Amino acid sequence: MKKAVIGFLVLALLLLTAACSSNGSGSGSSEKKTITVVWYPNESGADMKDARQALDKVIADATGKKVVDKLTTDYNIAIEAVASGNADIGFLAAQGYIEAHKKNSKVVPLVVNSGASGTLKDAVYYSWLAVNAKDADKYKNGSSYSLEGIKGKRMSFVSTSSTSGFVVPSSRIIANFKSDNLTQDDLQTGGKFFKQVLFGQSHQGSAVNLLSGKVDVAAFCDTELERYVDVASGEFDKEGTTYKVKSGAAEPFNNLTGKEFTVLSVTPVLNAPVVMNTETLSKADQKKILDTLTSDKVANDKGIFAPEGSKGMYAKTKDERFLKIEDSWFDEIRKLTE
Incomplete structure (x- = not known):
């Protein structure tokens, strides 16, 4: 009888653990209420507040979750925040992404802003x-x-x-x-x-x-x-x-x-990528954010891709937009530090 009870408890514990680990399709947590975005010092200033908020709003609208900014005064703080899971998304540069990925392979690129052609050719x-x-x-x-x-x-x-x-x-x-x-x-x-x-x-x-x-x-x-x-x-x-x-x-x-x-x-x-920690961000949220960021709506959002004479995170001269990007795209930068 005692062995049966112990066996039942072990089974229940295993089922609970499996349920937790499968939450968000094996990545992150779909129950997470807040998404944290970390910014490099270059974009952490008061003059970039509106641009940060425009991107935060896009992420919040896509996921239905509150978005919190983590501002920094040091590159390493931003890199470590994403790598350690203290931030879910990071606006990093290529080298920063490479370092974060090396620390934690669950950190992967999400999108990168294209060139004027709307492609990676001039990004x-x-x-x-x-x-x-x-x-x-x-x-x-x-x-x-x-x-x-x-x-x-x-x-x-x-x-x-x-x-x-x-x-x-x-x-x-x-x-x-x-x-x-x-x-x-x-x-x-x-x-x-x-x-x-x-x-x-x-x-x-x-x-x-x-x-x-x-x-x-x-x-x-x-x-x-x-x-x-x-x-x-x-x-x-x-x-x-x-x-x-x-x-x-x-x-x-x-x-x-x-x-x-x-x-x-x-x-x-x-161009500098937007990266994500797939361990802390659920697969459902990853897809929602990716689909939204790469949409025509965001490409035409003047608060993000700003036409000449206005402020935004990126300049809009022709067909600039966000594009999905893979880790291998950054091999060119990796070679410079080998």
């Missing part, structure tokens, strides 16, 4: 290496600009987890100075190649390091700077172009109006 943004405009002539080689003069200078990157703010520009520097036999580790601290190395912890922070005179050279990307600057001379996203901080620019550029920088190099980078 890129650009990494810049820049100097203060007043010093730009020191980096000229004939009529064009060169990276040769950056050796021995004070340098600012964004974060070692930043694709366009470290991985891509450091790879370009290594390729440019082959005879120095540099590694990415050599570029993270002063002494080997640079006199000093700082990390801005955001693209805005790296640009401020340059414009405030803390460094001579800085890496940051076009998409995070374009809302604060105007083209002073040249053409947007072209090497040799000079940009000026616009009047009325939001923090952290509010005290840098009129400051100018010149871009020495422009390098294409794979």
Whole structure:
């Protein structure tokens, strides 16, 4: 009799465990009432609040659940939040996703914003290496600009987890100075190649390091700077172009109006993915969010894909939209850190 009771209790426990694990088709919990979205420091500022809320609303409407933002001041905090399950969705860059996936294979890409063609063919943004405009002539080689003069200078990157703010520009520097036999580790601290190395912890922070005179050279990307600057001379996203901080620019550029920088190099980078933790997000919610984000309705949402002259998370120039993306798409970035 006692054995029968024990057997019954064990069976009941196993059935309960199986029921819990099958909730949400073996992934996440369909009973979860709140979805947490984590943002990099670049998108955590007050000037991006409306854009964050527009995306939060899309996710909330798709799932019927409350969406909570987790804002950060450090790339690693955002990466760890998704990897550990403290956030269900993350707006990360390629390198951040790669690091989160390495920590937890349940973290996978959800979508990425397309290029103007509406496809992955031109789904890129650009990494810049820049100097203060007043010093730009020191980096000229004939009529064009060169990276040769950056050796021995004070340098600012964004974060070692930043694709366009470290991985891509450091790879370009290594390729440019082959005879120095540099590694990415050599570029993270002063002494080997640079006199000093700082990390801005955001693209805005790296640009401020340059414009405030803390460094001579800085890496940051076009998409995070374009809302604060105007083209002073040249053409947007072209090497040799000079940009000026616009009047009325939001923090952290509010005290840098009129400051100018010149871009020495422009390098294409794979667009940044939206990622999800499939362990904490149910399969039902995953499908609802994916179907909604890739819909025409979201592609035409001006709060997310903003036409020229208005604010949004992404620029709408032609047919930009969200597209489903696979892990293998990021192998190109993986190769840069192997």
